[in-house]
Amino acid sequence: KNNxxxxxxxxxxxxxxxxxxxxxxxxxxxxxxxxxxxxxxSFDRKMINDMINYIEAFFQNELESLYLSALEDFxxxxxxxxxxxxxxxxxxxxxxxxxxxxxxxxxxPLINLDLSFIENFxxxxxxxxxxxxxxxxxYKIMDIYNxxxxxxxxxxxxxxxxxxxxxxxxxxxxxxxxxxxxxxYKVTYEDEIYYVLKGSKLDIKPEKKKGYVxxxxxxxxxxxxxxxxxxxxxxxxxxxxxxxILVISLLIVGLIIKKGRK
Numbered sequence: 001k002n003n004x005x006x007x008x009x010x011x012x013x014x015x016x017x018x019x020x021x022x023x024x025x026x027x028x029x030x031x032x033x034x035x036x037x038x039x040x041x042s043f044d045r046k047m048i049n050d051m052i053n054y055i056e057a058f059f060q061n062e063l064e065s066l067y068l069s070a071l072e073d074f075x076x077x078x079x080x081x082x083x084x085x086x087x088x089x090x091x092x093x094x095x096x097x098x099x100x101x102x103x104x105x106x107x108x109p110l111i112n113l114d115l116s117f118i119e120n121f122x123x124x125x126x127x128x129x130x131x132x133x134x135x136x137x138x139y140k141i142m143d144i145y146n147x148x149x150x151x152x153x154x155x156x157x158x159x160x161x162x163x164x165x166x167x168x169x170x171x172x173x174x175x176x177x178x179x180x181x182x183x184x185y186k187v188t189y190e191d192e193i194y195y196v197l198k199g200s201k202l203d204i205k206p207e208k209k210k211g212y213v214x215x216x217x218x219x220x221x222x223x224x225x226x227x228x229x230x231x232x233x234x235x236x237x238x239x240x241x242x243x244x245i246l247v248i249s250l251l252i253v254g255l256i257i258k259k260g261r262k
Contacts, residue, residue, distance in 0.1 A: 004088045012139070013097040014081070015129045018074055019122070020165060022066045052115070059121050067125050075132050082138050094139035095182070097175075098130045100148040102155070102165035142182065147174050189230040196224045206232040213237050 004010060085094060103115075103122045130145060148154065153171030155164035167175065180186075184195040187202055196202045202221045206214045212234035219228050 001088055004085055004092065007089065007092055009093045009095065010085060011095045011097075012081075014078070015074055015133070016099050016165075018070045019067070019099075019125055019129070022063060022070060056117050059117055063121065067121075071125075071128055071132075074129055078132055079136060082136060086138060095142055095179075096133055096139045097142045097144045098133050099126045100145045100167075101126050104149065104151050104154060140182070142175075142178060144175060144178070147178050185224050186227045187224065187230050188228065189232075198225065200224055204230075209234050211237055 082094065085092065101119065101123045103119045126145070133141060148167055148171050153167050153174055155166055155168045155171075180195055184197055187194040187196055189204065190207060194202060194204070200223075202224055204221070206217075209232075215233045215235045218231040218233060221230075
């Protein structure tokens with residue numbers, strides 16, 4: 001509560017576990033993956049088909065009702081969370097991630113298994129949760145769903161034994177870039193790139209240039225409100241000693257010429 005009261009921004013990533021937790025109700029204890037895959041490299045086709053049929057039946061029969069119950073809970077709890085944050089800090093900026101489908105394009109092509117029922121169920125459930133998130137305007141929605149719409153950003157790869165529903169490295173990088181585009185402006189100076197929160201200031205030292213002194217930047221860095229190609233503006237350094245010697249020398253030459261004419 002105190003952190004929220006003192007914060008300028010809060011980021012919310014919520015709802016995915018409400019769906020993932022439903023899979024705890026699926027009992028796969030009858031299928032010993034370690035024996036079939038760990039000690040025997042050949043696939044037992046009957047075992048795989050039995051397993052897939054069991055999972056599909058679970059999706060069609062039990063998971064549907066579990067999902068609808070989870071959705072109702074989310075519809076009730078999510079707006080309460082937003083309202084409570086606003087109660088603690090009416091001026092806070094809220095950014096909410098919508099949900100993405102970790103099972104997009106799920107397939108095992110080498111053994112020709114159709115797992116589209118998992119992808120479709122997951123996608124429909126996630127879209128329903130996202131409809132709840134889209135129902136309010138007290139915050140900025142970060143569109144993770146469409147950012148991670150390709151499986152190159154996902155960790156699900158049954159052939160490699162990967163069943164991690166989180167994004168892979170490229171997926172996290174895509175989310176990072178999405179947040180950068182929303183929260184920060186890009187300031188390019190020489191070969192460096194700086195990301196600055198919108199409306200913030202940038203403290204940076206200009207590159208030293210021999211024979212010149214820094215005069216000013218080509219942009220006011222106290223309030224960054226767009227992407228900038230930053231340039232330092234210089235003026236030539238005045239060597240007052242040399243300038244003084246030159247002036248005195250010219251005066252002496254002038255006097256000599258003047259005396260010679262007399």
